[in-house]
Amino acid sequence: MRVVVVGAGAWGTALANVAAEATDRETPLLGRDAGRMAEVAETRVNAERLPDIRLHPKVLPTADHDVVRDADIVLLVSPTQALRQVAAELAPLVRRDAIAVTCCKGVEQGTLELPHEVLAESLPGLRHAILSGPSFAEDVALGLPTAVTLACVEADAAARIAESLATRTFRPYWSDDVVGAALGGAAKNVLAIAAGAVAGRGLGLSAVAAMVARGFAELARLGLVLGARPETLAGLSGLGDLVLTTSSTKSRNFSLGLALGRGEPRPNKLAEGAATVEALIGLAAEHGVDMPISSAVADVLAERVSVGAAVANLLARPLRAEV
Numbered sequence: 001m002r003v004v005v006v007g008a009g010a011w012g013t014a015l016a017n018v019a020a021e022a023t024d025r026e027t028p029l030l031g032r033d034a035g036r037m038a039e040v041a042e043t044r045v046n047a048e049r050l051p052d053i054r055l056h057p058k059v060l061p062t063a064d065h066d067v068v069r070d071a072d073i074v075l076l077v078s079p080t081q082a083l084r085q086v087a088a089e090l091a092p093l094v095r096r097d098a099i100a101v102t103c104c105k106g107v108e109q110g111t112l113e114l115p116h117e118v119l120a121e122s123l124p125g126l127r128h129a130i131l132s133g134p135s136f137a138e139d140v141a142l143g144l145p146t147a148v149t150l151a152c153v154e155a156d157a158a159a160r161i162a163e164s165l166a167t168r169t170f171r172p173y174w175s176d177d178v179v180g181a182a183l184g185g186a187a188k189n190v191l192a193i194a195a196g197a198v199a200g201r202g203l204g205l206s207a208v209a210a211m212v213a214r215g216f217a218e219l220a221r222l223g224l225v226l227g228a229r230p231e232t233l234a235g236l237s238g239l240g241d242l243v244l245t246t247s248s249t250k251s252r253n254f255s256l257g258l259a260l261g262r263g264e265p266r267p268n269k270l271a272e273g274a275a276t277v278e279a280l281i282g283l284a285a286e287h288g289v290d291m292p293i294s295s296a297v298a299d300v301l302a303e304r305v306s307v308g309a310a311v312a313n314l315l316a317r318p319l320r321a322e323v
């Protein structure tokens with residue numbers, strides 16, 4: 001299987017290394033800036049996005065979209081808000097029997113669609129999958145043990161992807177619950193901001209744990225109405241990723257929350273939760289689901305309330321049975 005990775009950010013670079021190791025084949029890593037990709041090809045390091053990690057010798061950094069023509073498997077690793085445009089650029093080039101795998105986490109603004117729904121519209125007719133789970137790009141690139149969810153309704157396509165990505169240390173576990181995997185990845189980005197804000201405000205680890213648990217309940221309520229399976233939400237791509245990104249400053253979403261809680265300037269790095277929170281709340285509203293923690297995050301990001309006031313509002317909510 002020939003894997004092509006589209007999106008030469010931190011995660012795309014780490015996944016290109018994984019695919020090159022798993023397949024032992026040349027693995028193009030497609031970025032949009034020709035000058036920067038030439039530099040990455042020469043230095044064998046993606047200094048801007050994943051510093052200190054050497055590219056696998058079989059990773060081929062490029063800005064030439066034509067590499068997609070030969071792909072059996074295309075990994076789409078742009079931010080969620082760019083996915084539709086990135087996929088549209090590939091549509092005339094990609095083979096109809098190729099498998100497209102979205103590796104981004106979020107909800108599209110405007111359409112309120114999850115990544116696999118965006119892909120179904122922009123690359124129609126292709127088989128699709130979602131790769132999501134607790135996996136910092138740096139950890140994966142360093143060869144630290146990582147397990148993720150590979151969600152795909154077709155078992156044979158899932159097996160091909162798993163063969164092309166599984167290494168001794170990177171373990172994709174198959175699920176056919178695509179909605180559950182996509183939703184977990186989107187919601188945990190938002191909840192990581194909430195946890196970071198609580199930690200940054202100095203409210204203590206008990207409060208962070210409460211935020212994570214109540215946040216998971218929020219995810220579970222939405223998952224239920226969207227048809228996600230509870231075991232997916234409690235698995236790697238849901239609770240697993242929530243645990244990771246609500247406990248580490250390596251998470252850009254958690255770091256953004258920390259800065260908000262401390263009243264410091266917001267970091268510049270991509271925090272998908274910030275780009276996705278209003279869309280997540282909109283998606284939930286369409287289905288009559290209340291998202292108090294996500295709504296608090298949206299209010300804080302839009303500077304409608306302070307972190308302190310947002311937490312006070314959450315604490316003032318009526319007590320209900322655990323759901």
Ligand SMILES: NC(=O)C1=CN([C@@H]2O[C@H](COP(=O)(O)OP(=O)(O)OC[C@H]3O[C@@H](n4cnc5c(N)ncnc54)[C@H](OP(=O)(O)O)[C@@H]3O)[C@@H](O)[C@H]2O)C=CC1
Pocket residue numbers: 007008009010011012031032033049077078079080082085086103104105106135136137138270272
């Ligand atoms: N980093 C991580 O540990 C993990 C990230 N993810 C998810 O992967 C996705 C990508 O994250 P990550 O790689 O870390 O992000 P980065 O910010 O490191 O990279 C994003 C990549 O997308 C490209 N890009 C940005 N905007 C556009 C656009 N409008 N059109 C085309 N390409 C664009 C960037 O190109 P350029 O370099 O030219 O700016 C860059 O190559 C996110 O959804 C994230 O949630 C999932 C698991 C782990």
Ligand SMILES: O=C(CO)COP(=O)(O)O
Pocket residue numbers: 105133134135136137189192241244245250251252253254270271272
């Ligand atoms: O999704 C991730 C790890 O699973 C990366 O988290 P951040 O996007 O918050 O950095």
